[in-house]
Amino acid sequence: xxxxxxxxxxxxxxxxxxxxxxxxxxxxxxxxxxxxxxxxxxxxxxxxxxxxxxxxxxxxxxxxxxxxxxxxxxxxxxxxxxxxxxxxxxxxxxxxxxxxxxxxxx
Amino acid sequence: xxxxxxxxxxxxxxxxxxxxxxxxxxxxxxxxxxxxxxxxxxxxxxxxxxxxxxxxxxxxxxxxxxxxxxxxxxxxxxxxxxxxxxxxxxxxxxxxxxxxxxxxxxxxxxxxxxxxxxxxxxxxxxxxxxxxxxxxxxxxxxxxxxxxxxxxxxxxxxxxxxxxxxxxxxxxxxxxxxxxxxxx
Numbered sequence: 614x615x616x617x618x619x620x621x622x623x624x625x626x627x628x629x630x631x632x633x634x635x636x637x638x639x640x641x642x643x644x645x646x647x648x649x650x651x652x653x654x655x656x657x658x659x660x661x662x663x664x665x666x667x668x669x670x671x672x673x674x675x676x677x678x679x680x681x682x683x684x685x686x687x688x689x690x691x692x693x694x695x696x697x698x699x700x701x702x703x704x705x706x707x708x709x710x711x712x713x714x715x716x717x718x719x
Numbered sequence: 720x721x722x723x724x725x726x727x728x729x730x731x732x733x734x735x736x737x738x739x740x741x742x743x744x745x746x747x748x749x750x751x752x753x754x755x756x757x758x759x760x761x762x763x764x765x766x767x768x769x770x771x772x773x774x775x776x777x778x779x780x781x782x783x784x785x786x787x788x789x790x791x792x793x794x795x796x797x798x799x800x801x802x803x804x805x806x807x808x809x810x811x812x813x814x815x816x817x818x819x820x821x822x823x824x825x826x827x828x829x830x831x832x833x834x835x836x837x838x839x840x841x842x843x844x845x846x847x848x849x850x851x852x853x854x855x856x857x858x859x860x861x862x863x864x865x866x867x868x869x870x871x872x873x874x875x876x877x878x879x880x881x882x883x884x885x886x887x888x889x890x891x892x893x894x895x896x897x898x899x900x901x902x903x
Contacts, residue, residue, distance in 0.1 A: 616814055616815070616852065617814060617815040617816065617817055617848070617852045617855055618814050618815070618816050618817070618848070619817050619819065619844045619847040619848050619855075620762050620816060620817070620818045620819070621818075621819055621820075621821045621824065621840065621844065622762070622818050622819065622820055622821065623820075623821050623822075625820055625822065626754070626755060626758055626764075628751060630764070631750070631751055631754050633768070634754065634764075634765075634767070634768030634771060634772070635750055636772070637743050637746050637747075637775075639772070640746070640772060640775050640776050640779060641739060641740075641743075641779075643776055644739060644776060644779045644780060645739075647776075647780060
């Protein structure tokens with residue numbers, strides 16, 4: 614259901630009157646303008662997407678680079694490598710089997 | 720429109736898909752029909768001109784998406800036009816208008832001008848006003864645009880049986896007061 618209004622009209626719309634509203638060239642112009650706008654929009658999206666890919670690529674590259682420069686030796690070896698400290702590795706006897714490192718200045 | 724004419728027209732549509740200039744022939748062919756249709760639903764000449772232009776612009780922008788379904792190309796244009804009119808009323812929140820030619824009304828209701836009294840005209844307007852808008856749409860498409868039910872169902876995006884049901888109910892109501900000159 615909806616509401617509407619019925620109007621009766623005596624005169625028919627004539628072709629001459631309708632001709633006033635006919636303008637195909639204007640429609641073509643609007644169509645071309647719209648198409649150009651769409652192409653620009655697609656280009657902008659593509660540029661934004663490429664920029665995003667580059668940012669992600671360089672971010673990942675930097676992360677992998679920084680990982681590569683980190684010392685890859687085991688942690689215990691890194692600690693022991695200080696010559697002025699006497700380190701000894703002991704296994705804890707309290708049952709949780711964790712390894713502890715204690716150091717004494719020599 | 721015969722099947723042959725519809726197929727011929729479709730080859731023109733295929734050309735228009737590749738070349739917007741070819742769309743001009745379809746524009747010339749259907750401009751008046753679409754304008755009449757929109758004008759009947761707005762009763763405003765300038766608005767009808769704007770909405771008609773908008774209809775053809777949308778058609779041109781989306782012609783690549785058009786699929787031939789055995790119906791005249793005009794059915795697709797009418798569908799776009801009906802959507803444009805709906806959008807207009809939805810955004811403006813105005814009461815819908817059906818502006819009908821008295822001359823055509825006389826033909827449908829089998830009356831001559833001098834036989835149609837003012838009270839009968841008032842009764843007719845009242846009866847049409849009481850019909851649901853969806854029914855009025857079907858009635859207008861069938862009686863004033865001369866569309867068949869297949870086209871009406873496509874244009875209004877409803878089932879064919881639904882379109883028939885709406886129209887028959889409207890005719891039943893109108894036949895109580897008027898002598899309707901219509902057969903399926």
